[in-house]
Amino acid sequence: MEEIERKTCIVCGEPKEEGITIVTEFICTSCESEMVQTKVEDERYPFFVRQLRQLWVRFHA
Numbered sequence: 001m002e003e004i005e006r007k008t009c010i011v012c013g014e015p016k017e018e019g020i021t022i023v024t025e026f027i028c029t030s031c032e033s034e035m036v037q038t039k040v041e042d043e044r045y046p047f048f049v050r051q052l053r054q055l056w057v058r059f060h061a
């Protein structure tokens with residue numbers, strides 16, 4: 001049996017196996033690609049920006 005490490009994605013809040021870690025926070029692959037495809041006029045865009053801003057705030061603190 002293989003033990004797979006799951007991290008909780010800060011955007012969707014789901015435990016995922018694949019994704020990227022920025023500073024100390026984890027973003028899953030699906031949220032990352034969704035963010036890349038999200039246009040500024042998309043209603044979800046402010047949500048993504050807000051989630052990411054938390055990272056920058058912590059990083060620059």
Ligand SMILES: [Zn+2]
Pocket residue numbers: 009010011012013014027028029030031032
């Ligand atoms: Zn996610």
